Amino acid sequence: MTILDKLSTRDAFGEALLRVADARQNVLAFAADTAKSMGLGPMAAKYPDRVIDVGIAETNMMTAAAGAASVGNLVFAATYSVFSSMRTAEEVRTFIAYPNLNVKVVGGMGGLAGTYEGVTHQATEDIGMMRCIPNLAVVVPADASSTEVITEKLAEFPGPVYLRLGRYAVPKVFDDNYKFVLGKANVIKDSGSDATIICNGVMVGRALQAEKLIAEKGYSVRIVEMATVKPIDKEEIVKSAMLTGCVVTAEEHNVIGGLGAAVAEVIATLCPVPMKIVGINDTFGESGHHEELLDKYGLSVGDIVENVLEVIKSKKCTK
Amino acid sequence: MTGEDQALKAVAQNVRRNIIEMTSKGGGPGHPGPALSCADIVTALYYKVMRIKPEEPNWADRDRLILSKGHACPVIYAVLAEKGYFPKDWIYSFRKLGGKLQGHPDMNKIPGVDMTSGSLGHGLSAGLGMAIALKLRKSPAKVYVIIGDGESQEGMIWEAAMSAPKLGADNLIAIIDYNHFQSGGVTDNILSLEPIVDKWKAFNWNVVEANGHNIEEIVNKLEIAKMNTGRPTVLIAHSTKGKGVSYMENNNAWHQKVPSAEEYSIACKELV
Numbered sequence: 049m050t051i052l053d054k055l056s057t058r059d060a061f062g063e064a065l066l067r068v069a070d071a072r073q074n075v076l077a078f079a080a081d082t083a084k085s086m087g088l089g090p091m092a093a094k095y096p097d098r099v100i101d102v103g104i105a106e107t108n109m110m111t112a113a114a115g116a117a118s119v120g121n122l123v124f125a126a127t128y129s130v131f132s133s134m135r136t137a138e139e140v141r142t143f144i145a146y147p148n149l150n151v152k153v154v155g156g157m158g159g160l161a162g163t164y165e166g167v168t169h170q171a172t173e174d175i176g177m178m179r180c181i182p183n184l185a186v187v188v189p190a191d192a193s194s195t196e197v198i199t200e201k202l203a204e205f206p207g208p209v210y211l212r213l214g215r216y217a218v219p220k221v222f223d224d225n226y227k228f229v230l231g232k233a234n235v236i237k238d239s240g241s242d243a244t245i246i247c248n249g250v251m252v253g254r255a256l257q258a259e260k261l262i263a264e265k266g267y268s269v270r271i272v273e274m275a276t277v278k279p280i281d282k283e284e285i286v287k288s289a290m291l292t293g294c295v296v297t298a299e300e301h302n303v304i305g306g307l308g309a310a311v312a313e314v315i316a317t318l319c320p321v322p323m324k325i326v327g328i329n330d331t332f333g334e335s336g337h338h339e340e341l342l343d344k345y346g347l348s349v350g351d352i353v354e355n356v357l358e359v360i361k362s363k364k365c366t367k
Numbered sequence: 368m369t370g371e372d373q374a375l376k377a378v379a380q381n382v383r384r385n386i387i388e389m390t391s392k393g394g395g396p397g398h399p400g401p402a403l404s405c406a407d408i409v410t411a412l413y414y415k416v417m418r419i420k421p422e423e424p425n426w427a428d429r430d431r432l433i434l435s436k437g438h439a440c441p442v443i444y445a446v447l448a449e450k451g452y453f454p455k456d457w458i459y460s461f462r463k464l465g466g467k468l469q470g471h472p473d474m475n476k477i478p479g480v481d482m483t484s485g486s487l488g489h490g491l492s493a494g495l496g497m498a499i500a501l502k503l504r505k506s507p508a509k510v511y512v513i514i515g516d517g518e519s520q521e522g523m524i525w526e527a528a529m530s531a532p533k534l535g536a537d538n539l540i541a542i543i544d545y546n547h548f549q550s551g552g553v554t555d556n557i558l559s560l561e562p563i564v565d566k567w568k569a570f571n572w573n574v575v576e577a578n579g580h581n582i583e584e585i586v587n588k589l590e591i592a593k594m595n596t597g598r599p600t601v602l603i604a605h606s607t608k609g610k611g612v613s614y615m616e617n618n619n620a621w622h623q624k625v626p627s628a629e630e631y632s633i634a635c636k637e638l639v
Binding site for chain 2: 074100118143150
C-alpha cells in the first residue's frame with residue numbers, strides 16, 4: 049500500500065524556505081502571481097516585504113531576481129517549471145547562470161505534475177533545457193521530506209540552481225533522516241548485483257516497487273537516487289556500472305536530455321555497459337490524473353521492470 | 368558656462384575619444400554610434416550624479432548603473448578606465464580574445480560593471496530587483512538604468528515599468544537614450560515609441576525630459592529623481608546617435624562599424 053506524503057513537494061519547499069528565511073536576513077523570494085501556488089505562503093505571512101510578487105510577468109521576475117542577487121541577496125525565484133525553464137530560459141542563462149548569481153530557480157508542477165491542466169502546464173523538457181546551461185546546478189527531489197532537506201542545503205550553496213518540484217503530495221520515500229550533498233548520489237539499496245536503477249523524483253518510489261517484482265524473477269538490483277542531475281556524480285555511476293554491469297535510468301522527463309542522457313554521457317565515455325532509459329518517449333502529455341499519466345506515458349512500475357529485465361538480458365549477450 | 372561645466376565637457380570629449388579608440392582598434396566591430404549617443408549621460412552620472420568609490424568597486428552602498436543597451440559598452444569602459452576601476456590600457460583589449468572588456472558588459476570580468484547586460488530589454492528588470500533589495504536593507508543607493516529607445520520595443524521593459532511603481536521602487540531611475548535609431552533603421556518607422564512621455568506617465572512614473580547632450584541639464588533633472596518621491600523616475604534624454612563625430616551623427620551605418628584609418632583620424636581631430 050502506497051503511503052502519500054502529508055505535504056506536496058512545493059508545500060514542503062515552502063516550510064523549508066521559511067526556516068531558511070528565519071536563519072538568513074538576506075533571503076528574498078520572487079513570484080509571478082505564484083506566491084500561493086508555489087508554497088511561498090508561510091514566508092509571505094511572516095515576512096511580507098521579503099516575498100516580492102511582480103504579477104504574471106515571469107521574465108521580469110527572473111531578471112529582477114538576478115538584480116536582487118547581484119546586490120548580495122539569496123533569492124528564490126518561483127514559478128511553474130514550464131515557465132521557469134522555458135519562458136525564462138534566457139533570463140536564467142544570461143542573467144543568473146552567466147554571472148553565477150545566487151538565485152535558486154524553483155519550478156513547480158515539474159514533469160507531468162501539471163496533470164489536469166494539460167501540456168501547457170506540464171514540463172517534460174525542463175531538465176534538458178536547464179542541464180545544458182553552464183554554472184547551473186539541477187536538482188530533482190523525490191518527495192516532501194527530501195525536498196525540505198534539499199531546500200535547506202541549497203541555501204548553503206552560493207551558486208545558481210534549478211530546483212524542480214511537483215504539485216500534489218507524492219508517495220513517501222524517505223524519512224526525516226534523509227541526507228543531501230549537492231552533486232552526490234544517494235545509494236538507497238547497495239546489495240543488488242544484476243543491474244542498477246538510477247532514478248530521481250517521483251520515479252524513486254516506483255523504482256522501489258519495481259525492485260520487489262524484479263526480485264521475484266530472481267534478480268537483485270542496486271538502486272541509486274540521483275537527485276542532483278548536474279553536476280552528476282560520475283564516480284557513483286561508474287561504480288554502479290562496474291558492480292552490476294548494466295544500468296537503467298528512470299525519470300519523469302523526456303528520454304532526451306534529462307537524467308538518462310546525463311547518465312548515458314558518463315557511461316558512454318567512462319565505463320560502457322548496456323543501458324536503458326525509462327522516460328517519456330519524446331512526446332507531449334495530456335490532461336489526466338498524475339499517477340495515470342505516469343503509467344500511460346512509459347513511467348509505470350512495469351516499464352521499469354521490463355527495461356531492467358531486458359538490459360540484464362543484453363548484458364548476457366555482450367558477455 | 369562655468370569652469371566645472373567646461374571641465375565636464377572635456378571629460379565627455381575624452382570619453383568619446385576613447386570610444387573611437389575601442390571601436391577602431393578593438394578585436395571586432397563595436398558600436399560607436401550607440402556609445403557616442405549616451406556619452407554625455409554617462410559622464411554626468413559618473414562625474415556628478417552617482418555616489419561611487421572607484422577604489423572600492425564592490426562598496427555595498429554604491430549607486431548602481433546598468434547599461435541595458437549593452438552594445439554601447441565602450442562608453443562605460445571609457446569612463447571606468449578614466450575613473451581608475453581598471454588600467455587604461457585595457458581599452459585596447461576590447462572584443463579581443465583573452466581580453467577583459469567583453470563585447471557586452473560582463474559584471475564578473477570587469478570591475479565597476481554592476482550588471483551583465485547586452486541581451487536587450489532586461490536592464491530595467493535587473494534594476495528593479497536591485498532597487499527593491501537595496502531599499503529593503505535601507506541602503507541609500509540609487510539604481511540608474513540606461514535604456515535604448517529601440518530596446519523599449521521589448522515587452523519586458525513594460526513588465527518592469529508596470530511593476531516598479533507598485534513595488535515602491537523610488538530609488539530606481541531609468542534614462543531613455545532617445546536617439547530615434549535602432550540597428551535596423553529609424554525607430555519611428557520600425558515601431559514608434561510615441562507618445563513616449565504619456566506612456567511612462569500612464570505607468571505611474573515621474574517623467575522628466577532633457578537634452579541628452581547638455582550635462583548640466585541632465586544633472587539638474589536627475590536631482591529631481593533623487594528626492595525619493597515615492598515613485599520611480601524616467602528621464603527621456605533627447606539625443607543624437609553618433610554625437611560628436613560629424614560623419615557618424617544621425618548616420619545609422621555607424622550603429623556597428625569599424626572606422627577606416629582616414630575616418631579614425633578625422634574623428635580624432637574632431638574630438639579635441
